[in-house]
Amino acid sequence: MEPLFVDRLLLIADLFQRDMARAFDGTGLTTARVHLLWVLQHAGPSTQQTLAQLCDVTPRNITGLVDALEKSGHVRRTPHPTDRRAVLVELTEAATATMAQMQDEHAQLNETLLSAIAPADRAAVERGLSAVAAHLEHLVTTAATPAPESAGAPSPRGDTA
Incomplete structure (x- = not known):
């Protein structure tokens, strides 16, 4: 059987x-x-609250991640320059070097994968992947959004509540 697109x-x-x-x-x-x-590489020093929002995880999850990355020497917590109650999380010099290497490898992998596609087909593949990603994101977002509750109203599947 031929594999499906999915x-x-x-x-x-x-x-x-x-x-x-x-x-x-x-x-x-x-x-x-x-x-x-x-995220830190792109956003720069950030509060844990901001990082939780950017990573779409709970504050507790971010605390665990930051604790582990601080212990391994990848990030450090520093005082916020304008809010004495807050701290900023920032990359260490070692992590900055690691992230620069990852960005280089990311770009190399991008070129390697694109080389598998005929140059004349690349724009169509890019459009197709962008459309699939956007549609899947919409489906996931829609599925994660609770439906309004109203008695007897049709559900998203078409049946009644």
Whole structure:
């Protein structure tokens, strides 16, 4: 049986996960920790509240991630310059170097993957992937949004409550 389109997308997701696990093996970094480092790389020093919002996780989750990354020497907490009650989380010099290397590897992987697509097809593939990503994001967001409760109103599936 020929794999469905979604099967190929799931395979790609799995391959990315396995590659990331291989790349982080022995470093103490996890996908969630690297995501936080990536966010800090792009957002700059931030409060934990801001990081929780940017990473779409709970404040408790961010505290655990920051604690682990501080212990491993990837981030440090510093006093906020204008709010004495707040602290900023920022990358250490070692983490800044690690993130620069990751950005280089990210760009190289992008070029390697694009080289598998004929130049004449690249724009169409980019449009298609963008459309799939946008639609999947919409589906996930819609599924995560609670439906308004009203007696007898049709549900999103078309049946009645």
